[in-house]
Amino acid sequence: MKFTATPAMLAIAALAAMAAPAAQAQDTGWYAGGNVGRAGATIDDDRIRAGLAGQGLVTNALANREHDTGYKVFGGYQLNRNFAIEGGYFDLGEFGYTARTTPAGTLTGDMSARGLNLDVVGTLPLSERFSVLGRVGVTSMRTEGSFSATGAARVPYASANSSQTSVNAKWGVGVAYAFTESLSMRLEAERYRLKDSVGNRGDVDMVSVGLVYRFGQSSPATRTVAAAPVPAPVPAPQPVQVTPPAPAPAPAPPPALAPAPAPAVAAAPVVLTRVNLSADSLFDFDSTVVKPAGRTALDKLVADLRGVRYGAVRVTGHTDRLGSADYNARLSERRAAAVTDYMVQTGGLARDKVVASGAGETMPVTVAGNCRGASPTAALRACLQPDRRVEVEVHGTR
Structure with missing residues (x-):
């Protein structure tokens, strides 16, 4: 044959x-x-x-x-x-x-x-x-x-x-x-x-x-950065009183020394800005690659941070409720990591100041009952659009 x-x-x-x-x-x-x-x-x-x-x-x-x-x-x-x-x-x-x-x-x-x-x-x-x-x-x-x-x-x-x-x-x-x-x-x-x-x-x-x-597959680990501890206030020194000897008549005793001023207490970090970016503008459907419109939005955000004294940047990914909770959690983590990588590699942010995490579908902004149904129709996906987002918080001192 x-x-x-x-x-x-x-x-x-x-x-x-x-x-x-x-x-x-x-x-x-x-x-x-x-x-x-x-x-x-x-x-x-x-x-x-x-x-x-x-x-x-x-x-x-x-x-x-x-x-x-x-x-x-x-x-x-x-x-x-x-x-x-x-x-x-x-x-x-x-x-x-x-x-x-x-x-x-x-x-x-x-x-x-x-x-x-x-x-x-x-x-x-x-x-x-x-x-x-x-x-x-x-x-x-x-x-x-x-x-x-x-x-x-x-x-x-x-x-x-x-x-x-x-x-x-x-x-x-x-x-x-x-x-x-x-x-x-x-x-x-x-x-x-x-x-x-x-x-x-x-x-x-x-x-x-x-x-x-x-074998041995698991969700990607979330990158975390420990927050810098706030220094405790230093107690002010007590005033020192100088007294002349009693028996001898002498010139008037010198005045008491004024207490030294206490050092300023470091201000606790506060949220300087919080930006919600639509995932639909950042990514194509089911993707973690930042598309051109998303890069434009991130470039503007990074430009606004120049000159700001920030201590940490927290990037959190969110999804809608369509699909499995496990898959949505992994997708939100990967999208947060993609945004972080772009801002570090292109915008020059310090990687050790960025915290990336994913919340999946656990923190929706839509009101329960307003978007009904379970099938991923075009109308339901449009209703749930606000839930698909990446939130960027900048923490620092003023």
Whole structure:
């Protein structure tokens, strides 16, 4: 049997290879998972007919078995937000054909393919939940073939049962959706190069869906900065009285020394300013990347702080109630961190004076009952818009 390539798969793989380098850094850690799906190969009918013609036979009918269920199990290590190393075991299923000839005879061939793989996986996040994948790797694949003939037909190979182990390339593309920090789903299209049991080279394509579990994932830690202690007031010294000796008449005693003035008590920090920035103006939906309109607002805020004596800046992210509380908490933390990073890197704020945290959906500003419903309709999202915000408080002394 011979397996031929599908050009569309090559185009998709090239697109993924170009997209993956644009991603930025992410969490590291171990993960494991499995996929199941449909594998397919294109059998070279012309070669089969030519082989039977060489025996003086005419092929009357040729029935192909080009699809089967395939699966893979894998484990990997996420090096950063862009790249992971992944290894696993795969089984692409079985494929075959039955040819009927004149004079009367049949030739049947079957082949299976399975093995081990090691891939480099590139990831390009599109939002907090969606990302696209591209992969390239190598396989150690074992193919096993069996052939049988009846009537006038003969098996055209030296052995009716054969096997072949070879090292080959593989590549693929896909998309992923994260249900939680730990659990996500993948939809993938992959191409496996192979050398079959009778020496032919070709490809098997598999489209599959599966789950990935990441070990030890948790919400990102909130960055905190300890507030500077307020110095206690220094007690004023007591006045010193100088008295001359009693018996001797002497000049009038010197006047008592005036008490030294007490040092000023440091003023307690107060909130100098509080600004609420709409999350919709800072970020696109489900994103933590500050967009141009948001950068303009933050640039103005940082410019207003120049010359102000501030001790700390507190940045708090807030979300509306749509979605899970756990997801909203993580989204609010990441948006607060994104605003903090922008003001530090672009505006020149001292990082050790900035406190970033997320309140999630716990501190809405909309009145309960005014925005009814649970489905994320356009009207409900517009009603809850004030809840989606990032609050910036500047603490200092006047």
